[in-house]
Amino acid sequence: MLTTEPNTDLFSPNSLDLRALAFERDDRMLFSNVGVSLKSGDILQVEGPNGCGKTTLLRIITTALSPSAGQLLWQGQNISQVRQTFLHNLLFLGHLPGLKQALSPEENLIWWRRLNQSQAECCNNEVLARIGLRGYEDVPCFNLSAGQQRRAALARLLVTKASLWVLDEPFTAIDKQGVSELESLLTEHSARGGIIILSTHQDLGIPGIERLSLRHESLGQKALDQNSPFVVDVA
């Protein structure tokens, strides 16, 4: 079950600015002039047709890719200057779950926590039970279904101390109940003052969610949703 015990620790105020980001691959402009300002409590849904650059945009935000043009600002400072602090505050879940198939969900979680310098080695079983993997803690991941593997990866959301979550298609392969549980987890993170950026094709039942629509560059200029209150640049 994805609901956490109420965690009332608040994050210190954060801000993330995307300024006129553009990305070009093989002489083709994937997107250009994407700009958004996010502050504590914001949830941003990146949407658009397949191949419009959602994953690329998210990977640029994680600093794994560098943009062709534009800037990323964390707490008002250029991200290259504060990369270490930024990465300490970042949790990224990609298309691929990032699980070692030969290890069990519990071992995967322990390994991930060690690498992310989160102290507690405890409660891994409780966390996995809450995420819906009770009884599967010791089963190697290659014996789990796609949805269960996704849940094993999502277990990180329950143990992380990161304030910025970047989630690429987190709802893939998750059942209906899991979706609503994940939604409440996102709402809770936002209420604690965290920032969430996620890409999904689903309509989420979270009030106050902001949207960023990417379109195919060939079909017209890429623009932000006009209704979004924090649009900085409109192409």
Added chain:
Amino acid sequence: MELGFSAIFRRDLLLAFRHRAEIANPVIFFLIVVTLVPLGLTPEASRLAEIAPGILWVMALLASLLSVEGMFQSDYRDGTLEQMIILPQPLYLMVLAKILVHWLVTGLPLTLLAPVLGMMLSLPEAGYLPLVFSLLMGTAVLSLVGAIGAALTVALKKGGLLLSLIVMPLYMPALIFGASTVQRAVDGFSVDGPLAVLGALLAFSLLVSPFATAGALRVSMHG
């Protein structure tokens, strides 16, 4: 600093232990190929003894090359490499841990097996100790150098051939000085010189390879 290194080191050792069949691959290749040499060439001890140093070294090199391709591949496919690159920890230390594990599960077993195979090829007695020492350092050089090639080709669908082309020229110094260490010992000369060069190669690649590999991984992940 220490954390990323030890966490990756322990995880990869555990994974290697879970994939025992894969670890055995290079060792079995080494064993089979060296067994075939007397059958294909000649069982005559004196002629085998002449070529034993070269054969053992070449086969150890090929066995190491065989296994180096997979060093980052599973991490790339399951998305853990993507996670590693954005950890707030130095990537080169994590890479170094992966290389060390690779050497522990391929280079070290090859080194320990080599004297037994030397016996099968009637390697003269004077060659055994130099063989072990040269392989001990040499296989570590092979793992370190191979890691750069493996990182450069990790994102390619069929990077195997390209990997061999990139890595082979860089393997040459290790092969030349490794094989000549054993040959000189058999011929009754001092082995200090070639062993010292191997040691220098090891020190140099230990210094350069983790940085180059980490850089190559970042480039590969940009694709």
